[in-house]
Amino acid sequence: MSSLPPLARTVRRPAAAASALALVLLAAPTASAGTTGTTGLDNTWSCSVPAGYVYDQITASSSCGTLPRYHLRTPVDGLTSCVTATGFVHDSTAMTRNCSMSSGSTNPSYRLRVPADLLTSCTSAASGFTYDLVRSIAACSPAPGSTGYSYRLRTPAVGRWVCKVPAGWSYSATAATHDCSYGSLPGDTATAYLLKTP
Numbered sequence: 001m002s003s004l005p006p007l008a009r010t011v012r013r014p015a016a017a018a019s020a021l022a023l024v025l026l027a028a029p030t031a032s033a034g035t036t037g038t039t040g041l042d043n044t045w046s047c048s049v050p051a052g053y054v055y056d057q058i059t060a061s062s063s064c065g066t067l068p069r070y071h072l073r074t075p076v077d078g079l080t081s082c083v084t085a086t087g088f089v090h091d092s093t094a095m096t097r098n099c100s101m102s103s104g105s106t107n108p109s110y111r112l113r114v115p116a117d118l119l120t121s122c123t124s125a126a127s128g129f130t131y132d133l134v135r136s137i138a139a140c141s142p143a144p145g146s147t148g149y150s151y152r153l154r155t156p157a158v159g160r161w162v163c164k165v166p167a168g169w170s171y172s173a174t175a176a177t178h179d180c181s182y183g184s185l186p187g188d189t190a191t192a193y194l195l196k197t198p
Helices: 015-027
Strands: 054-060 068-073 089-096 107-113 130-137 148-154 170-177 190-196
Touching: 089 148
Parallel strands: none
Antiparallel strands: 054 068, 089 107, 130 148, 170 190
């Protein structure tokens, strides 16, 4: 077990904060985001969000009739967006008025990141990656005073301890570790797996 990463500290989340976060996420606007590489409409306003784009601002506009008006952006590493994008993860989220069309209200924004080995992500769903550390941090929750889970992404490799066995891989050993646990107590553990090829 000497190859396992150091233990992570987790933070207990009150049930009320978790409920508030759920309500916030349900209210967040959505838009489709397709493949990257589209730049012709970057930094322009539109009454819809074409595939391949995200948006970082939303407003009401008579030019769009009853529809919202979106400030289009091409997804790139480090961009703050009102929606997540295909092929990206995000490493922080916050409430902002830029992402809400209602005066005085806010919705979540996300800092997009290109998945990479050792990147801390607020989602474990990154194609071609697994993770070896789970933590509870404020940066991964848009609700003030609450926390969300983060994951340290890892490229699969033989002999690497991970919290989830990726597709196409197998494992040769298991171990109980706090690093993979969603629990907030030091004694909480979950299973880690020593990767091997099938």
